[in-house]
């Protein structure tokens with residue numbers, strides 16, 4: 357397993373629409389292993405393949421806080437079957453939008469269909485934090501970031517800040 361570099365906004369790749377996976381084989385499983393390792397290393401609870409530069413419809417999640425009780429979840433080609441009209445609100449952050457947080461409302465419950473780590477078709481009813489995380493990650497597959505739900509002004513302020521941080525971190529003195 358390899359820890360990969362996580363792309364951060366602004367980056368055109370993050371805005372790309374990810375393509376469906378036609379077969380879950382060794383390469384896809386290796387990608388999922390790397391995604392999970394990268395997510396754990398960055399102390400995140402979810403990651404989409406595009407965040408490490410692969411435009412494939414693959415998501416990994418692990419909502420457990422305790423290292424000893426890790427519970428990785430893998431979602432390939434997830435699609436939403438139904439959503440509740442009731443909303444829940446969480447303060448969201450994103451590994452691709454470092455150090456920025458905002459309250460976002462999303463449907464409280466969702467029902468999804470996906471393929472698991474072994475390519476088996478699964479159905480899942482999710483609610484609360486899990487439902488929010490799945491929806492956040494599924495947005496990545498469409499090139500959407502949580503800051504897209506904010507006002508234009510707030511979003512442009514965040515992007516400006518991130519661009520500044522980027523030029524700083526890329527600056528070297530030798």
Ligand code: ZN
Nearest residue numbers: 449450451452
């Ligand atoms: Zn994210």
